[in-house]
Amino acid sequence: MIPAAFEYFAPTSLDGAVTALRDAGEDAKIIAGGQSLMPVLRLRLAAPSALVDLGRVAELRGIREDGDDIVIGATTTHHEVLHDPLVARHARLLAEATATVADPQIRHRGTLGGSLAHADPAGDLAAPTMALDATFRVVGPSGIRTVAAADFFQDYFTTALDAGEILAEIRIPKHTDWAARYEKFHRAAQQWSIVGVAATVSVAGGTIERAKVALTNMATVPVRAHGVEESLVGQPATAETIRAAAERATDGTDPMTDGNADAEYRSHLARVLTRRAVTTAAGI
Incomplete structure (x- = not known):
């Protein structure tokens, strides 16, 4: 539980940080808050020769x-x-x-x-x-x-x-005054998302004028749910509209199977959480 030895640099300017990172070598790491990097260092899953700390920039x-x-x-x-x-x-x-x-x-x-x-x-x-x-x-x-x-x-x-x-x-x-909701499903409080849905919408006169939706942990990278957005924009802000749009949440996704959930379950979660996130954001 003790990191391997490394050099430590604490520049006070962005230019200095770029220079320090260049001079520190190819395997140097950047540290900001350290909440992701420090556990990795302590377990020696990474052993960089140097750390460049951005905290003073x-x-x-x-x-x-x-x-x-x-x-x-x-x-x-x-x-x-x-x-x-x-x-x-x-x-x-x-x-x-x-x-x-x-x-x-x-x-x-x-x-x-x-x-x-x-x-x-x-x-x-x-x-x-x-x-x-x-x-x-x-x-x-x-x-x-x-x-x-x-x-x-x-x-x-x-x-x-x-x-x-x-x-x-x-x-x-600026998405000034857009309504928004982030829904996530996780096994215990404060854990990583098994699936998450980020939704922000603009509703006027009972119609969804604009909608943007993206998914967490439904592929190796976040995925924009364009199918959901297309199904929402210009439609009445009703439960029926949102439920139908949420069925397209898995378009273009590639959910993984791991110890937390299989791909089929993740797909189910994506549709359910999309419906919840958009429903809440739309004020229904």
Whole structure:
């Protein structure tokens, strides 16, 4: 339960962090809140030669408005995201999902960017960023680039980050006053999702004008439920409409079978949780 020896770097600027990561070698790891990495290090499932700690890089933390977007620094904690008024108004779906992450102690240390870069398919925050059409600003030795959430997650624990790159910020188009709901099924309180559904909708005059839905743990990456969205938009916000749309929740998914659930059960959960999430978000 003791990590292998490693060098430790604590830069105070983003440029310094990029330089430290480059100089530390190919097997160096980035640490932010450490809530995913530290257990892996203690079990020696990973033994990097160096850690680059982002905790002192002030420019990576905080939440601000930028025109039609809100921008969240990658090392902003789950607690800060959960209680920020900008997120509550303009990206309520992210706040809904963040409230289900682990427990208060973890939420005070864990970070949004760390969770996204970890890319656990059972993690609760990737699907909401995909549903909200977020983009990620990535900084590395070759400069700055932007990656859409839909392109960022590539496989189990694998992202579009190249060697030496750091996820710097998450940019979310404002979904001002959209209703939202994140539903997850898990075996015990504060555990990872067996299946999760992120849904945000805009309803006017009894009609669903806009809808965005994404699924957690129904493939090796989060999946956008386009079939559900297409079945909802322009339709009356009724239980019958939502029930029919939820039947398309498994379109384009590839649920796995593991010790928690088989693929058939996950598909059942996806349809049930989609119906619940959209029904709640639509206020029915």
